[in-house]
Amino acid sequence: MDELERISTYVAIGDSFSEGLNDPYPDEPDRFRGWADRLAELLAERSPGLRYANLAVRGKLLRQVVDDQVPRAVELDPDLVTFCAGGNDMIRPGADPDALAVVFDDAVRRLRATGARVVIFTGFDTRGLRTGGRIRGKAATYNMHLRAIADRRGCTVVDLWSATIFNDPRAWYEDRLHLSSEGHRRMALRVAETIGLPVKESWHEPWPPLDARPDWLTMRREDLYWARAYLLPWIGRRATGRSSGDGRGPKRPTALPL
Structure with a gap:
């Protein structure tokens, strides 16, 4: 074995x-x-x-x-x-x-x-x-x-x-x-x-080719969306001492067969 x-x-x-x-x-x-x-x-x-x-x-x-x-x-x-x-x-x-x-x-x-x-x-x-x-x-x-x-x-x-x-x-x-x-x-x-x-x-395995690279304006719009949707909430949690895992337990706390 x-x-x-x-x-x-x-x-x-x-x-x-x-x-x-x-x-x-x-x-x-x-x-x-x-x-x-x-x-x-x-x-x-x-x-x-x-x-x-x-x-x-x-x-x-x-x-x-x-x-x-x-x-x-x-x-x-x-x-x-x-x-x-x-x-x-x-x-x-x-x-x-x-x-x-x-x-x-x-x-x-x-x-x-x-x-x-x-x-x-x-x-x-x-x-x-x-x-x-x-x-x-x-x-x-x-x-x-x-x-x-x-x-x-x-x-x-x-x-x-x-x-x-x-x-x-x-x-x-x-x-x-x-x-x-x-x-x-x-x-x-x-x-x-x-x-x-x-x-x-x-x-x-190599990634498939991208159809086109995003232009500068598209990337800045993505950055703005990311900041609003993810960065600002993260900063808010840090400022108040909170975590995304507060109150959560593990998803598989016991060793069981799949």
Whole structure:
């Protein structure tokens, strides 16, 4: 029996990235699927009866993920854990990637102590994103810490910094913060490749050519819409100490078969 066939319980922890925003199920537009659900489906094809829990909640900071989700993940005695957190910290002023790495490292230590295979993620290279250039230096520093943690703790790393296929705007939802449905599909394939799970499709298949690039005026109109629809509400939540995840629980708190 190979390592993948021994996976009977898979637990995803983190924030909106792992919860699956904005990838709705076709028949349930208010319920998000996301790359982690898609990965669980791929794993279940190889290991029928796979139990899957997704503890990720949108808007959570790294410390919240570690305090609320890591103990529950340990209780579930998983064989595989995907752990991605810290992105919400990075976009806030004053984020300290060195301090965040200390918190992340202790969480990984606790997860690895269960005997689970732990998969962690570098951040995307934000240079390719229309609103991400200002945090690129901090993100790069955090990524270096994550790689060092993975080496020290024996984790698998999904390298997103070099995954330039996600630089295409079609990989992203209109809020410019979360993956689109196609982005989530490709992400599931990316993670599957990293853990050695054979799949029939390719995550880095070239995007179809665009009919035309938007002109300057169209882009400015898109920027204005984005600011009104997403940036201003985000600023309002920060100013009042609220989060998009307040009052929300995980979508799959218990490890159950799909």
